Amino acid sequence: MIYLLAVLIGVAAGLRAVTPIAAISWGAWLGWIDLSATPLAFLGNIIAVVIITLLAIAELVSDQLPNTPSRKVPMQFGTRIVLGALAGALLVVDNWIVGAILGAVGAVIGTYGGADIRARLAKAFGRDLPAALTEDVVAVVLAFLVVYLA
8 A cells, every 4th residue: 555655645746746745744743654763854843844835835836827847847857756756755664765666656657647637627628727726736635645644
């Protein structure tokens, strides 16, 4: 089950790069997951929770801007893969290398799948904003659900 969750947290990173790290930070702070044995235990500190949450909110807002680059350009795509790998590793602490690989694979799936589904939704809605907001909700709910279940 934890391996599936690592892929799914990666998918969320493919949709919104920072959201899974914010969800993990919240999960650590709320006691849903234990990061105390990891070098990133500080993510459970309230200061980290606030900072990462603000970064995630900034990403949600910036995604709505017309000049935001495609998620498939190298910088955006690479960031999603790295943060998906990090999120997967944090969920699978016992076997973090496998978790990182699964998170990275999920991020690739989320990046390409999310772009395709968002384009289809935008076409159906006749504009991008409702599709983008739907994707935001899916990313946030998916990330928090995965962390809660982990």
